[in-house]
Amino acid sequence: MTRSSPSARERIVAGAADMISRRGLNATSIRETAKHARAPLGSTYHYFPGGKQQLATEAVRHTGEWAARVLRRELAAGPVAGLAAFLALWREIVVDSDFRAGCPVLAVSVEEPPTDEVPAALAAAGDTFATWESLLAGSLREHGAEPERAAQLATLVVAAVEGAVAMCRAQRNTRPLDHTAEQLRSLILATIEG
Known part of the structure; x- marks a missing residue:
């Protein structure tokens, strides 16, 4: 069975997420987003009568749900696997865009x-970060972390990865993600094995 286009x-929505990840909110x-998505401008206003804020909100939710799906799937194998997948999806975006794209959730948050x-859109960004934290914290608790430690470490993971993505774009290399990955992996292992 093939997936429909x-x-x-x-x-x-996907085009808006991509544009925001590259240029900021x-x-x-709206006009550039329609062109980027190869959609008629009239369709954009038809689907998003609330304008740019509605479109940005849905772009943030789209990105949040996409990353949450990856996290849910990979966290089934434990928090280390979830961390690796979370880092890998952002690495792919940064590298595939030649360091031009980052996270649209962060982009909306800092403007x-x-x-x-x-x-x-800003409220949706806050909800998205909270969802990612909750998923990570839940996995950490399931693997032996104390609830407060799990919550704190989950916040650190999301904050560190988002910051590392921004640093990768600025420095035009993946070293910040690599360093972050190694340190977060060590912290998670110490937390669940300790």
Whole structure:
């Protein structure tokens, strides 16, 4: 059974995630996203009547769910396997884009919101980080980590990986991810074996 090709709406959301991961939210326009996704501009406004914030929110959720699926699958083999998979998916994005793309969740998180209210995209980013932390913490607890230690280590993993991705882009090499991977792996092993 073959998988059907993504719908125009799915292509637009994935295109927005890609554009945000490369340019950031403020430098990503609806028009450029439609062009990038090879979708008519009118379709973009049809599917996303809330405009750029709605599209950005869905792009963040799309990325969050995609990474969470990978984590859930790989964490079945334990937290070390989950960490390796989490690092590998970001490494692939950074390397395949020639260090031009990073994480759209982080990109949305670091830009100043247009108003004093918390925009939906920023709230979605917070939820995404929390989901990733929860998945990692759950696996750590299942493998013997104390609940508070598991929560703290999960936060460290997400923060370190996100920061390492940004450093890789700036330095145009994968050394930050490599160093982060080794240290986080050691911490996880010490936590679950100790």
